[in-house]
Amino acid sequence: MRRLHLGIALALCTIAAAASAGAELLLQEERTPATSAYGGPFAMTDTNGRAVSQADLLGRPTVLYFGYTYCPEVCPTTLLMLTTAMKQMGPDADALDVVFVSVDPGRDTPEEMKLYLSSFDPRIRGFTGTEAEVATIAKDYHVYYKREPGEGGNAYTMDHSATVFLLDRASRLAGTIDYGEAPQNALAKLTALAAPEHDARAAPMDGIGRESPATMKSE
Amino acid sequence: MRLPSKMLVAALIAVAPAGLAHAASDLVITDPVSRATPAGAPTGIGYLTIANTGEVPDRLVSASSPLADHVEIHEMSVANGIMTMHPVPGGLAVPAHGSVALKPGSYHLMLIGPKQPFKTGDAIPVTLTFERAGPERVELAVKPLGEVMPPASR
Numbered sequence: 001m002r003r004l005h006l007g008i009a010l011a012l013c014t015i016a017a018a019a020s021a022g023a024e025l026l027l028q029e030e031r032t033p034a035t036s037a038y039g040g041p042f043a044m045t046d047t048n049g050r051a052v053s054q055a056d057l058l059g060r061p062t063v064l065y066f067g068y069t070y071c072p073e074v075c076p077t078t079l080l081m082l083t084t085a086m087k088q089m090g091p092d093a094d095a096l097d098v099v100f101v102s103v104d105p106g107r108d109t110p111e112e113m114k115l116y117l118s119s120f121d122p123r124i125r126g127f128t129g130t131e132a133e134v135a136t137i138a139k140d141y142h143v144y145y146k147r148e149p150g151e152g153g154n155a156y157t158m159d160h161s162a163t164v165f166l167l168d169r170a171s172r173l174a175g176t177i178d179y180g181e182a183p184q185n186a187l188a189k190l191t192a193l194a195a196p197e198h199d200a201r202a203a204p205m206d207g208i209g210r211e212s213p214a215t216m217k218s219e
Numbered sequence: 220m221r222l223p224s225k226m227l228v229a230a231l232i233a234v235a236p237a238g239l240a241h242a243a244s245d246l247v248i249t250d251p252v253s254r255a256t257p258a259g260a261p262t263g264i265g266y267l268t269i270a271n272t273g274e275v276p277d278r279l280v281s282a283s284s285p286l287a288d289h290v291e292i293h294e295m296s297v298a299n300g301i302m303t304m305h306p307v308p309g310g311l312a313v314p315a316h317g318s319v320a321l322k323p324g325s326y327h328l329m330l331i332g333p334k335q336p337f338k339t340g341d342a343i344p345v346t347l348t349f350e351r352a353g354p355e356r357v358e359l360a361v362k363p364l365g366e367v368m369p370p371a372s373r
Contacts, residue, residue: 069257072264072329073295073369074302076257080364107261115259148305150291155331157293162302179297180324180369 038165038173040140044101044129047114052127054140054171061174061193062097062167066143066160068104069116074162074179075100081177082164083121085187093123095194101137102128103145103160141165166193244352245273246313251345253330253359254367256337263287263337265328265345265359266367270318278350279319280310286343288332297324310350323369328359337361 039054046052057064063082067075079100086093100117102108105128113126128134138145145160162179166189174193177186251267271277282290292311295304311326313319321327328345337343343359 069259070261070331071302071304072262072293073304073323073327074297076254076260076364077323077368079257084365112259112261116257119257119260144301148303150306155289155291157304159301159303161300162297163300176300178300179302 038141038167039171040136042133042137042140044127044133044137045110047110047117047126047128049110057097057099057167058171059169060097061095061169062099062171063190063193064099064101064141064165064167066101066103066138066141066145068102068158068160069108069112070104071158071160078162078164078179079117079120079124081183081186082124082190084183085190086121086123088187089191089194092191092194093121095196096123096190098124100124100126101134102126103134103138103143104158105129105131105134166190168193244349244355245271245275246277246349246352246355247272248347248355248357251357251359252367253337253341253343253361254364255339255361256333257364258336260336261332263330263333263343265290265330265343266321266323267328267357267359268318268320268322269313269347271313271315274315275351276315277313277352278310279313279347280350281348282328282345283348284330284343284345286334287330288334290345291329291331292326293329294326295324313349323367339363 039057041054044052065075065078065082067078069075082098086096086098098121100113102113108126108128110126110128113128117124117126127137129137134145137143143161143165145158148157148159150156164177164186165173166175166177168174175189177189247270249268249270251265253263253265256263265282269279279292282292284290292307293304294307295302297303307326311319311321319326330343330345339361341361343361345357345359347355347357349355
Protein backbone atom coordinates (compact mmCIF):
# COMPACT_ATOMS: atom_id res chain seq x y z
CA MET A 1 0.00 0.00 0.00
CA ARG A 2 2.80 2.36 0.96
CA ARG A 3 4.55 1.46 -2.26
CA LEU A 4 1.39 2.31 -4.20
CA HIS A 5 1.21 5.70 -2.54
CA LEU A 6 4.85 6.26 -3.32
CA GLY A 7 4.13 5.35 -6.94
CA ILE A 8 1.31 7.86 -7.11
CA ALA A 9 3.44 10.51 -5.47
CA LEU A 10 6.22 9.84 -7.98
CA ALA A 11 3.74 10.01 -10.84
CA LEU A 12 2.40 13.32 -9.56
CA CYS A 13 5.94 14.66 -9.20
CA THR A 14 6.64 13.63 -12.77
CA ILE A 15 3.55 15.49 -13.92
CA ALA A 16 4.50 18.55 -11.92
CA ALA A 17 7.98 18.41 -13.41
CA ALA A 18 6.52 18.01 -16.88
CA ALA A 19 4.18 20.95 -16.32
CA SER A 20 6.99 23.15 -15.06
CA ALA A 21 9.12 21.98 -17.98
CA GLY A 22 6.25 23.11 -20.21
CA ALA A 23 6.25 26.52 -18.55
CA GLU A 24 10.02 26.71 -18.97
CA LEU A 25 9.59 25.85 -22.62
CA LEU A 26 7.09 28.65 -23.11
CA LEU A 27 9.46 31.14 -21.53
CA GLN A 28 12.31 29.97 -23.71
CA GLU A 29 10.18 30.18 -26.79
CA GLU A 30 9.56 33.82 -26.09
CA ARG A 31 13.25 34.41 -26.63
CA THR A 32 14.17 31.85 -29.24
CA PRO A 33 12.46 30.69 -32.41
CA ALA A 34 10.03 27.96 -31.55
CA THR A 35 11.09 24.54 -32.62
CA SER A 36 9.55 22.21 -30.06
CA ALA A 37 5.86 21.69 -30.14
CA TYR A 38 3.96 20.32 -27.17
CA GLY A 39 2.93 16.74 -27.78
CA GLY A 40 4.35 14.32 -30.27
CA PRO A 41 3.47 11.90 -33.00
CA PHE A 42 0.52 9.69 -32.24
CA ALA A 43 -1.80 7.41 -34.12
CA MET A 44 -5.41 7.11 -33.03
CA THR A 45 -8.88 6.59 -34.46
CA ASP A 46 -11.63 9.19 -34.59
CA THR A 47 -15.32 8.56 -34.01
CA ASN A 48 -15.84 7.87 -37.71
CA GLY A 49 -13.23 5.13 -37.60
CA ARG A 50 -10.74 7.30 -39.48
CA ALA A 51 -7.03 7.21 -38.62
CA VAL A 52 -5.80 10.45 -37.04
CA SER A 53 -2.34 11.70 -36.16
CA GLN A 54 -0.59 14.76 -34.79
CA ALA A 55 -0.74 16.28 -38.29
CA ASP A 56 -4.51 16.66 -37.77
CA LEU A 57 -3.84 19.05 -34.90
CA LEU A 58 -1.28 21.24 -36.63
CA GLY A 59 -2.32 24.48 -38.28
CA ARG A 60 -5.40 24.97 -36.11
CA PRO A 61 -5.65 25.97 -32.46
CA THR A 62 -6.54 22.86 -30.52
CA VAL A 63 -8.39 22.11 -27.31
CA LEU A 64 -7.50 18.71 -25.85
CA TYR A 65 -9.37 17.00 -23.06
CA PHE A 66 -8.62 13.49 -21.84
CA GLY A 67 -11.38 11.44 -20.23
CA TYR A 68 -13.70 8.48 -20.73
CA THR A 69 -17.38 7.84 -21.26
CA TYR A 70 -17.82 5.88 -17.97
CA CYS A 71 -16.72 9.03 -16.14
CA PRO A 72 -19.85 10.18 -14.29
CA GLU A 73 -18.92 13.70 -13.27
CA VAL A 74 -15.88 15.56 -14.54
CA CYS A 75 -16.10 14.48 -18.19
CA PRO A 76 -19.74 15.40 -18.85
CA THR A 77 -19.22 18.59 -16.82
CA THR A 78 -16.17 19.56 -18.88
CA LEU A 79 -17.77 18.63 -22.20
CA LEU A 80 -20.81 20.69 -21.23
CA MET A 81 -18.55 23.63 -20.31
CA LEU A 82 -16.90 23.38 -23.74
CA THR A 83 -20.27 23.01 -25.46
CA THR A 84 -21.66 26.07 -23.69
CA ALA A 85 -18.59 28.17 -24.50
CA MET A 86 -18.61 27.04 -28.14
CA LYS A 87 -22.28 27.93 -28.44
CA GLN A 88 -21.55 31.40 -27.07
CA MET A 89 -18.64 31.77 -29.50
CA GLY A 90 -20.81 30.67 -32.40
CA PRO A 91 -18.93 30.43 -35.72
CA ASP A 92 -15.74 31.73 -34.04
CA ALA A 93 -15.41 28.29 -32.45
CA ASP A 94 -15.15 26.77 -35.95
CA ALA A 95 -11.48 27.82 -35.87
CA LEU A 96 -10.86 25.41 -32.97
CA ASP A 97 -10.15 21.72 -33.12
CA VAL A 98 -11.79 20.48 -29.92
CA VAL A 99 -10.89 16.87 -29.15
CA PHE A 100 -12.03 14.48 -26.41
CA VAL A 101 -9.34 11.82 -26.10
CA SER A 102 -10.26 8.56 -24.39
CA VAL A 103 -8.03 7.16 -21.66
CA ASP A 104 -10.22 4.04 -21.58
CA PRO A 105 -9.74 2.31 -24.94
CA GLY A 106 -10.98 -0.98 -23.49
CA ARG A 107 -14.51 0.39 -23.27
CA ASP A 108 -14.56 3.50 -25.46
CA THR A 109 -15.01 2.28 -29.02
CA PRO A 110 -15.34 4.89 -31.79
CA GLU A 111 -19.06 4.07 -31.97
CA GLU A 112 -19.59 4.52 -28.21
CA MET A 113 -17.74 7.82 -28.27
CA LYS A 114 -19.69 9.03 -31.28
CA LEU A 115 -22.99 8.34 -29.55
CA TYR A 116 -21.80 9.92 -26.30
CA LEU A 117 -20.49 13.03 -28.02
CA SER A 118 -23.78 13.45 -29.91
CA SER A 119 -25.06 15.05 -26.68
CA PHE A 120 -22.49 17.84 -26.96
CA ASP A 121 -21.37 20.41 -29.54
CA PRO A 122 -21.13 18.57 -32.87
CA ARG A 123 -17.74 20.21 -33.49
CA ILE A 124 -16.19 18.20 -30.62
CA ARG A 125 -14.20 15.30 -32.05
CA GLY A 126 -13.42 12.05 -30.24
CA PHE A 127 -10.17 10.06 -30.45
CA THR A 128 -9.66 6.54 -29.15
CA GLY A 129 -7.26 3.72 -29.94
CA THR A 130 -5.48 0.74 -28.54
CA GLU A 131 -3.99 0.65 -25.03
CA ALA A 132 -0.56 1.36 -26.55
CA GLU A 133 -1.85 4.24 -28.68
CA VAL A 134 -3.52 5.86 -25.69
CA ALA A 135 -0.33 5.41 -23.65
CA THR A 136 1.63 7.17 -26.41
CA ILE A 137 -0.62 10.21 -26.73
CA ALA A 138 -0.85 10.55 -22.94
CA LYS A 139 2.95 10.47 -22.69
CA ASP A 140 3.32 12.95 -25.56
CA TYR A 141 1.00 15.43 -23.87
CA HIS A 142 2.16 14.77 -20.30
CA VAL A 143 -1.25 13.49 -19.31
CA TYR A 144 -1.70 11.30 -16.26
CA TYR A 145 -4.14 8.43 -16.24
CA LYS A 146 -4.38 5.29 -14.18
CA ARG A 147 -6.81 2.43 -14.02
CA GLU A 148 -8.30 1.84 -10.57
CA PRO A 149 -9.99 -1.44 -9.72
CA GLY A 150 -13.72 -1.19 -9.06
CA GLU A 151 -15.98 -3.56 -7.19
CA GLY A 152 -15.57 -6.29 -9.77
CA GLY A 153 -15.62 -7.23 -13.40
CA ASN A 154 -15.72 -4.37 -15.85
CA ALA A 155 -16.45 -1.82 -13.14
CA TYR A 156 -13.01 -0.24 -12.91
CA THR A 157 -12.62 3.52 -12.89
CA MET A 158 -9.95 5.71 -14.42
CA ASP A 159 -8.09 8.42 -12.57
CA HIS A 160 -7.07 11.01 -15.12
CA SER A 161 -5.97 14.54 -15.75
CA ALA A 162 -9.00 16.83 -15.41
CA THR A 163 -7.33 19.79 -17.11
CA VAL A 164 -8.22 21.09 -20.57
CA PHE A 165 -5.09 21.78 -22.65
CA LEU A 166 -5.02 24.68 -25.12
CA LEU A 167 -2.60 24.40 -28.05
CA ASP A 168 -1.83 27.11 -30.56
CA ARG A 169 -1.60 26.69 -34.35
CA ALA A 170 1.94 25.34 -34.09
CA SER A 171 0.79 22.83 -31.44
CA ARG A 172 2.56 24.69 -28.65
CA LEU A 173 0.96 24.63 -25.22
CA ALA A 174 -0.77 28.01 -24.92
CA GLY A 175 -2.66 27.54 -21.67
CA THR A 176 -5.01 25.37 -19.70
CA ILE A 177 -8.50 25.42 -18.24
CA ASP A 178 -8.78 23.88 -14.78
CA TYR A 179 -11.69 21.71 -13.73
CA GLY A 180 -14.28 23.90 -12.06
CA GLU A 181 -12.78 27.10 -13.46
CA ALA A 182 -15.33 29.92 -13.79
CA PRO A 183 -17.19 29.58 -17.12
CA GLN A 184 -16.41 33.17 -18.12
CA ASN A 185 -12.65 32.48 -17.71
CA ALA A 186 -12.95 29.38 -19.84
CA LEU A 187 -14.88 31.31 -22.50
CA ALA A 188 -12.28 34.11 -22.52
CA LYS A 189 -9.42 31.63 -22.96
CA LEU A 190 -11.17 29.74 -25.76
CA THR A 191 -12.08 32.99 -27.50
CA ALA A 192 -8.48 34.20 -27.26
CA LEU A 193 -7.18 30.87 -28.55
CA ALA A 194 -9.51 30.98 -31.56
CA ALA A 195 -8.56 34.57 -32.47
CA PRO A 196 -6.58 34.67 -35.73
CA GLU A 197 -3.76 36.71 -34.19
CA HIS A 198 -3.26 34.39 -31.24
CA ASP A 199 0.29 33.16 -30.78
CA ALA A 200 1.48 31.42 -27.64
CA ARG A 201 4.90 33.14 -27.85
CA ALA A 202 3.35 36.58 -27.89
CA ALA A 203 0.63 36.03 -25.36
CA PRO A 204 1.04 32.98 -23.20
CA MET A 205 -2.17 32.41 -21.32
CA ASP A 206 -2.17 31.63 -17.65
CA GLY A 207 -2.60 28.17 -16.28
CA ILE A 208 0.87 26.75 -16.66
CA GLY A 209 2.98 26.66 -13.56
CA ARG A 210 0.16 28.29 -11.66
CA GLU A 211 -0.97 27.00 -8.28
CA SER A 212 -3.38 24.19 -8.79
CA PRO A 213 -6.97 24.79 -7.74
CA ALA A 214 -7.97 23.88 -4.24
CA THR A 215 -9.02 20.31 -3.90
CA MET A 216 -12.74 19.91 -4.27
CA LYS A 217 -12.87 17.05 -1.82
CA SER A 218 -15.51 17.55 0.80
CA GLU A 219 -14.82 18.22 4.43
CA MET B 220 -27.65 -8.16 18.22
CA ARG B 221 -27.47 -6.65 14.77
CA LEU B 222 -29.64 -9.24 13.12
CA PRO B 223 -32.72 -8.89 15.35
CA SER B 224 -32.68 -5.09 15.04
CA LYS B 225 -32.41 -5.38 11.28
CA MET B 226 -35.28 -7.81 11.28
CA LEU B 227 -37.29 -5.46 13.46
CA VAL B 228 -36.69 -2.62 11.02
CA ALA B 229 -37.61 -4.87 8.14
CA ALA B 230 -40.78 -5.92 9.96
CA LEU B 231 -41.68 -2.31 10.70
CA ILE B 232 -41.17 -1.37 7.08
CA ALA B 233 -43.25 -4.32 5.99
CA VAL B 234 -46.21 -3.37 8.16
CA ALA B 235 -45.96 0.43 8.11
CA PRO B 236 -47.67 2.42 5.41
CA ALA B 237 -45.07 3.74 2.96
CA GLY B 238 -45.23 7.29 4.33
CA LEU B 239 -44.41 6.12 7.83
CA ALA B 240 -41.46 3.94 6.95
CA HIS B 241 -39.03 6.74 7.77
CA ALA B 242 -40.45 7.12 11.24
CA ALA B 243 -38.54 3.99 12.20
CA SER B 244 -35.25 5.61 11.24
CA ASP B 245 -33.14 8.44 12.59
CA LEU B 246 -31.96 9.19 9.08
CA VAL B 247 -33.26 12.09 7.04
CA ILE B 248 -32.39 12.00 3.37
CA THR B 249 -32.74 15.23 1.45
CA ASP B 250 -32.19 16.59 -2.07
CA PRO B 251 -31.79 13.31 -3.93
CA VAL B 252 -30.85 14.37 -7.47
CA SER B 253 -29.22 12.98 -10.58
CA ARG B 254 -28.01 14.54 -13.81
CA ALA B 255 -29.33 13.90 -17.29
CA THR B 256 -26.92 11.48 -18.98
CA PRO B 257 -25.25 11.99 -22.35
CA ALA B 258 -26.48 9.65 -25.11
CA GLY B 259 -25.36 6.08 -24.52
CA ALA B 260 -23.60 7.03 -21.28
CA PRO B 261 -22.69 3.83 -19.44
CA THR B 262 -23.03 5.50 -16.02
CA GLY B 263 -25.32 7.86 -14.16
CA ILE B 264 -24.77 9.70 -10.93
CA GLY B 265 -26.67 10.27 -7.70
CA TYR B 266 -26.29 13.00 -5.10
CA LEU B 267 -28.13 13.43 -1.80
CA THR B 268 -27.59 14.41 1.81
CA ILE B 269 -28.01 11.98 4.69
CA ALA B 270 -28.55 13.48 8.14
CA ASN B 271 -28.53 11.32 11.24
CA THR B 272 -30.70 12.78 14.01
CA GLY B 273 -30.00 9.88 16.35
CA GLU B 274 -27.48 9.05 19.04
CA VAL B 275 -25.86 6.21 17.16
CA PRO B 276 -23.64 6.37 14.08
CA ASP B 277 -24.83 4.55 11.01
CA ARG B 278 -23.25 3.58 7.75
CA LEU B 279 -24.42 3.51 4.14
CA VAL B 280 -23.18 0.10 3.06
CA SER B 281 -24.74 -0.39 -0.37
CA ALA B 282 -27.23 0.93 -2.86
CA SER B 283 -29.24 -0.50 -5.71
CA SER B 284 -31.66 0.64 -8.36
CA PRO B 285 -34.01 -1.24 -10.67
CA LEU B 286 -32.85 1.20 -13.38
CA ALA B 287 -29.13 0.30 -13.18
CA ASP B 288 -27.14 -2.92 -13.34
CA HIS B 289 -25.52 -1.99 -10.07
CA VAL B 290 -24.79 0.99 -7.89
CA GLU B 291 -21.49 1.83 -6.19
CA ILE B 292 -20.67 4.38 -3.52
CA HIS B 293 -17.73 6.42 -4.79
CA GLU B 294 -15.51 9.16 -3.60
CA MET B 295 -13.93 11.48 -6.14
CA SER B 296 -11.73 14.50 -5.87
CA VAL B 297 -9.76 16.78 -8.13
CA ALA B 298 -6.36 17.79 -6.80
CA ASN B 299 -3.39 19.13 -8.74
CA GLY B 300 -5.38 18.80 -11.93
CA ILE B 301 -5.93 15.07 -11.47
CA MET B 302 -9.36 13.53 -10.96
CA THR B 303 -9.27 10.47 -8.76
CA MET B 304 -12.26 8.27 -8.09
CA HIS B 305 -12.68 5.02 -6.22
CA PRO B 306 -15.33 3.01 -4.38
CA VAL B 307 -15.56 3.89 -0.68
CA PRO B 308 -14.25 0.83 1.17
CA GLY B 309 -16.67 -0.44 3.79
CA GLY B 310 -19.33 2.14 2.98
CA LEU B 311 -19.95 5.69 4.03
CA ALA B 312 -20.17 6.65 7.73
CA VAL B 313 -23.09 8.81 8.85
CA PRO B 314 -22.07 10.19 12.25
CA ALA B 315 -24.54 10.56 15.13
CA HIS B 316 -26.05 14.05 15.10
CA GLY B 317 -24.19 14.62 11.86
CA SER B 318 -24.61 14.34 8.16
CA VAL B 319 -22.79 13.35 5.03
CA ALA B 320 -23.30 15.00 1.67
CA LEU B 321 -23.01 13.18 -1.62
CA LYS B 322 -22.38 16.08 -3.97
CA PRO B 323 -20.37 17.18 -7.01
CA GLY B 324 -16.64 16.98 -6.37
CA SER B 325 -17.08 14.55 -3.49
CA TYR B 326 -18.98 11.39 -2.65
CA HIS B 327 -21.60 10.16 -5.10
CA LEU B 328 -23.62 7.14 -6.09
CA MET B 329 -22.38 5.75 -9.37
CA LEU B 330 -25.19 4.02 -11.24
CA ILE B 331 -23.47 1.62 -13.59
CA GLY B 332 -25.30 0.31 -16.64
CA PRO B 333 -28.42 2.49 -16.69
CA LYS B 334 -31.36 0.60 -18.20
CA GLN B 335 -32.35 3.77 -20.04
CA PRO B 336 -30.89 7.26 -20.48
CA PHE B 337 -31.67 9.49 -17.49
CA LYS B 338 -33.73 12.39 -18.84
CA THR B 339 -34.56 15.66 -17.13
CA GLY B 340 -37.72 15.17 -15.09
CA ASP B 341 -37.24 11.43 -14.61
CA ALA B 342 -37.31 9.95 -11.10
CA ILE B 343 -34.75 7.20 -10.52
CA PRO B 344 -35.70 4.89 -7.65
CA VAL B 345 -32.77 3.90 -5.46
CA THR B 346 -32.66 1.77 -2.34
CA LEU B 347 -29.96 2.78 0.10
CA THR B 348 -29.02 0.10 2.60
CA PHE B 349 -27.71 1.22 5.98
CA GLU B 350 -25.95 -0.94 8.51
CA ARG B 351 -28.44 -0.04 11.27
CA ALA B 352 -31.41 1.61 9.65
CA GLY B 353 -31.69 -0.99 6.90
CA PRO B 354 -33.12 -0.09 3.52
CA GLU B 355 -34.31 3.42 2.72
CA ARG B 356 -35.99 4.21 -0.57
CA VAL B 357 -35.38 7.47 -2.35
CA GLU B 358 -36.06 8.82 -5.82
CA LEU B 359 -33.37 10.79 -7.57
CA ALA B 360 -34.89 13.74 -9.44
CA VAL B 361 -33.06 14.03 -12.75
CA LYS B 362 -31.94 17.60 -13.48
CA PRO B 363 -30.34 19.03 -16.62
CA LEU B 364 -26.59 18.34 -16.74
CA GLY B 365 -25.75 22.02 -16.30
CA GLU B 366 -27.92 22.49 -13.23
CA VAL B 367 -25.95 20.19 -10.95
CA MET B 368 -22.41 21.49 -11.14
CA PRO B 369 -19.38 21.65 -8.89
CA PRO B 370 -18.74 25.05 -7.35
CA ALA B 371 -16.38 27.14 -9.49
CA SER B 372 -12.92 27.08 -7.96
CA ARG B 373 -11.96 30.52 -9.23
